[in-house]
Amino acid sequence: MPKIAGRCFCGSLTWQSVNEMLWSAICHCEDCRRAASSDYVSWFGVLRSGLTWSGPRSFFKSSPKVMRSFCSECGAPASFETEVFPEEVHLYAATLEDTNLYKPTAHIFWSERLPWVQVSDDLPKHEKGLQDAAQSGIELLR
DSSP: OOOOEEOOOOSSSSESSSOOSSSSEEEEEEHHHHHHTSSEEEEEEEGGGEEESSSSSSEEEEEEEEEEEEEEOOOOOEEEEETTTTOOOOOOOOSSSSSSGGOOOEEOGGGGOOOOOOOOOOBBBBBSSSHHHHHHHOSSSS
C-alpha cells in the first residue's frame, strides 16, 4: 500500500511511494521558480527505490547534474532528480493527493527569494540549498 501518492494537473501522470517523506522544504531558487512558474516551490524528498510512476512522463536536463520531469500531456512539473542525491527523487508538494501530509521544515535558497515574497512563519531560512550543503558536507534537513 502506498504511503503517499500524487498526480499532475490533468491526472495522466501519477506517482506512488511506499516510503514516507525524507525531508520537506520551501525552495526560493531561481531555477525552481522558473521551472514551476511560481514564486517558490514546496518540495519533499522520497527514496527512489519505493517510488513508482504511471503515465506520460518527459524529462529535461536543466543543469549538468539535474534532471527534471513533467507530464507529457499537460506539462505540469513532476520531479527534480540530481546526481548529488542519487537515492532520492524530489517531488512537488502541490502534486500530493493529500496535501495535509506536507509540513515544510525550512526555507532554502532564501538568498534568491523574490522581493515581494513575504513570509510570516518561523521556519529556518537557509541562504543556500540541499545540494550546496551536501557538497559541502553539511546536512540541513534530515
